[in-house]
Amino acid sequence: MEPPHSRQRPGLQPAYRGYSxxxxxxxxxxxxxxxxxxxxxxxxxxxNGRNCxxxxxxxxxxxxxxxxxxxxxVFHNQVNAGTRCHTELHFLSWFCNMKLxxxxxxxxxxxxxxxxxxxxxxxVANFLARYRNVTLSIFTARLYYFRDVAYRQGLLGLSxxxxxVYIMSYREFKYCWKKFVDSQRRRFKPWKKLDINYHxxxxxxxxxxxxxxxxxxxxxxxxxxxxxxxxxxPHYRRxxxxxxxxxxxxxxxxxxxxxxxxxxxxxxxxxxxKINSLNLDRRQSYKIICYxxxxxxPRCASELVDFITGNDHLNLQIFASRLYFHxxxxxxxxxxxxxxxxxxxxxxxxxxxxxxxxxxxxxxSRPFQPWEKLQQYSASITRRLxxxxxxxx
Numbered sequence: 001m002e003p004p005h006s007r008q009r010p011g012l013q014p015a016y017r018g019y020s021x022x023x024x025x026x027x028x029x030x031x032x033x034x035x036x037x038x039x040x041x042x043x044x045x046x047x048n049g050r051n052c053x054x055x056x057x058x059x060x061x062x063x064x065x066x067x068x069x070x071x072x073x074v075f076h077n078q079v080n081a082g083t084r085c086h087t088e089l090h091f092l093s094w095f096c097n098m099k100l101x102x103x104x105x106x107x108x109x110x111x112x113x114x115x116x117x118x119x120x121x122x123x124v125a126n127f128l129a130r131y132r133n134v135t136l137s138i139f140t141a142r143l144y145y146f147r148d149v150a151y152r153q154g155l156l157g158l159s160x161x162x163x164x165v166y167i168m169s170y171r172e173f174k175y176c177w178k179k180f181v182d183s184q185r186r187r188f189k190p191w192k193k194l195d196i197n198y199h200x201x202x203x204x205x206x207x208x209x210x211x212x213x214x215x216x217x218x219x220x221x222x223x224x225x226x227x228x229x230x231x232x233x234p235h236y237r238r239x240x241x242x243x244x245x246x247x248x249x250x251x252x253x254x255x256x257x258x259x260x261x262x263x264x265x266x267x268x269x270x271x272x273x274k275i276n277s278l279n280l281d282r283r284q285s286y287k288i289i290c291y292x293x294x295x296x297x298p299r300c301a302s303e304l305v306d307f308i309t310g311n312d313h314l315n316l317q318i319f320a321s322r323l324y325f326h327x328x329x330x331x332x333x334x335x336x337x338x339x340x341x342x343x344x345x346x347x348x349x350x351x352x353x354x355x356x357x358x359x360x361x362x363x364x365s366r367p368f369q370p371w372e373k374l375q376q377y378s379a380s381i382t383r384r385l386x387x388x389x390x391x392x393x
Contacts, residue, residue: 121158
């Protein structure tokens with residue numbers, strides 16, 4: 001059997017020469033059996049007895065201004081004594097042996113049953129550091145030993161080297177079923193608690209990665225930042241996300257990031273902690289633009305007022321997608337206090353949603369597509385905010 005692309009022109013040499021003799025061919029297949037997929041990719045929070053690890057991969061090569069499909073398939077780990085090797089290293093061996101051209105750019109997407117172990121995360125991070133013409137997106141069904149500090153640091157190291165790490169959602173499971181499973185044209189049937197487990201694991205991954213500016217996924221952005229008065233399907237709770245840009249007066253961006261509410265520590269407070277940690281030069285002036293899914297609660301509004309009052313070299317603008325408990329007096333007073341402190345408070349319009357889409361979303365170079373009635377909802381929320389801000393305190 002001849003390996004795929006064995007006749008590619010020479011170029012990129014294997015990153016790890018020690019892997020050149022790995023028995024990767026027997027672990028390289030095109031499609032999975034449906035039962036194998038359902039068992040191995042089940043996104044359980046704790047999955048005992050699943051010792052195999054699978055990677056469904058897609059490799060794309062940059063052509064002109066976009067990426068085109070280059071290769072795809074499935075790898076699984078070798079667990080037999082004497083030939084043991086983890087799936088990630090099998091892939092790297094195969095990928096490097098394709099003798100890719102060093103002047104071309106490649107994007108790799110992995111759909112993994114387990115997130116990488118400590119050693120594999122380090123090896124993959126080293127590979128990305130060495131080959132800057134290769135980028136990597138990882139979607140994982142489960143998190144491997146996510147309570148262990150070393151494993152958490154491994155994922156963080158991958159993110160620091162530019163890998164985008166996500167939890168697989170229904171959308172990715174459905175895509176894998178269609179692309180990588182010998183389904184005989186049968187439809188993908190999601191298992192019970194797929195969505196519940198996804199949100200739990202996504203929150204855990206976010207806690208691991210912290211504020212590493214891992215871009216938001218399109219579905220998450222549209223659900224969490226959507227300004228519809230009622231939650232669109234799937235009907236899970238919309239939480240507070242805060243995306244910020246720290247700019248100099250010449251409009252150059254110094255820092256940016258995204259925070260989500262954590263228990264006992266709201267996104268606004270985490271944002272304040274981050275800006276304070278930067279130790280900005282107080283002799284210079286800075287502008288901060290925040291895009292937030294929910295307007296601040298009274299406590300966070302008070303904290304933001306104190307923060308800006310004590311930092312007169314900062315100019316803060318807040319654009320909220322929706323107003324939080326806007327009919328309650330304490331929440332109305334919080335918004336009024338923000339304005340009185342010189343903090344600009346406004347509602348996100350098409351312009352702000354588009355800017356947020358371009359700066360904070362893994363948009364795959366696609367333009368922002370507004371949802372139905374976006375402008376109508378924005379105008380309605382703006383009128384409500386203006387009535388609150390113009391009312392006596």
